[in-house]
Amino acid sequence: MNEKIILGLPKGSLNNVKRGNTHQLFVDAGYEVKGYEPGDESYEIEILNDEDIVAFLTRPQSTPVELNRGMVDIGIVGEDWIKEESVLRESNTIKIGDLDYGKTRLIVAVPKDSPYDNLSDFFRANKDRKTPILCFTEYPNLTRKFIMENEVYQEIYGDAVPFVQVRGLTDGDNEMVQVINSDGATEVYIAKGADLIVDNTQTGSSLRKAGLKEIETILQSSAGLYASGDCTEEKLDKAKMIYEQLLGAITAKKYFDVKFNISNSKIEEVSKYLIENKLCADEPTINSGSDFSQINVLIPKSRFPEMIDAIKKFDATSIIRNDLKQLVY
CATH class of the missing domain: 3.40.190.10 (Periplasmic binding protein-like II)
Structure with a gap:
């Protein structure tokens, strides 16, 4: 990038392990962040593996003010504060996207x-x-x-x-x-x-x-990534890229990565069952073996108990469940 993008990271409840750990969200999205650990935030924060981002700590109440005046290019803030700032004056902030946490x-x-x-x-x-x-x-x-x-x-x-x-x-x-x-x-x-x-x-x-x-x-409000109306096209493109990274980490929390072994004679049957009952994100990935094969699926967390019960009926073995860090479509 020709210019660095200035990012406002929220101080307070949106960087709290009980409500919305924005620090962990960035870590899960693949960013190496220094100086933003919950309860130990610094006003100067480093994104070690992305030199195009300059990060500062911002209070939720002041983030919309800073966005409207171009003091930060992008910021994470609750929609409640965006609307509070825009009651008496027209706002030029652009909502890049909702982040599905910090709901109030x-x-x-x-x-x-x-x-x-x-x-x-x-x-x-x-x-x-x-x-x-x-x-x-x-x-x-x-x-x-x-x-x-x-x-x-x-x-x-x-x-x-x-x-x-x-x-x-x-x-x-x-x-x-x-x-x-x-x-x-x-x-x-x-x-x-x-x-x-x-x-x-x-x-x-x-x-x-x-x-x-x-x-x-x-x-009703939740946290989102917002951009200043003064952002250049290059900065807006960068903001959208950051949002996709963050959204991938948020989406991943809704799924389990599940692997299991199944007899080759039952691959077609179990695959059809998983797809028809929407027990996988797209379709199963199959790693073929001589007598048994490994099936890999992404399963919504809410459907995992149902899936376990179903695949056991097909004599599935060696069932492994892993958490995901990121899922980008």
Whole structure:
């Protein structure tokens, strides 16, 4: 490449072994990565076996900002943050593709003993209150947009724009409904006196532990690879190549590589059975021997127990199951 491509790698939950280990994803995709081990990330990261990539650590909240301004060429970030950045200004980011991890939902939550089942119920019940409604969130733009689209809010407040505060910056003219930026640990604000929160969650367990319940879902999100609209064609081609490598590692996690021996007299029969019952990715690979042959198949992990049961009925022996690191179609 004539120019190096600048890659933003996510800090936080997207590089966490419990939610989305982006470091391991790059390793599985064949990249030698230094300085990005979960819990021990450096702001300067090296991709040792690809000199065309310059990598930096980026916070999920700031990655869309950096992409829009061409500070990074490509970045891995949740779609929730891309949409948060694009509420008030047109975004020039290009989605290269989804990466199928870091899945979350952006939800509205209230105390679990509240009588409200949705946001409309909440506004209806609080229409005559004399003190401001307080909502804390890390997503003030999406939250305000969602509130203003609510029919009951419109009935009560018309086109008035909820008051928003992000640290010392304020905006909006409806101080009876206030959206306050939380900067994390959002669920604790209910205990401190907030009326509702907007937060992301995977399973809802942390919300339930905090004594909260969900009443609305704003959006669903997962991590993806995004490119700046300022990328050259050469950089976009490189971004697509990186995506294919990563996608291959993600796809591989859904399959087992299975080998087994079978009598030559049963090869045709067992192969036909595997194909007709979709117990292989394409068709079996056969390594022929004098009396027995080895059959090799890629099998979706969810179908593996069924396949084992089936091939045993054909007297299969020496069954070996291996994990895959990468699968590129």
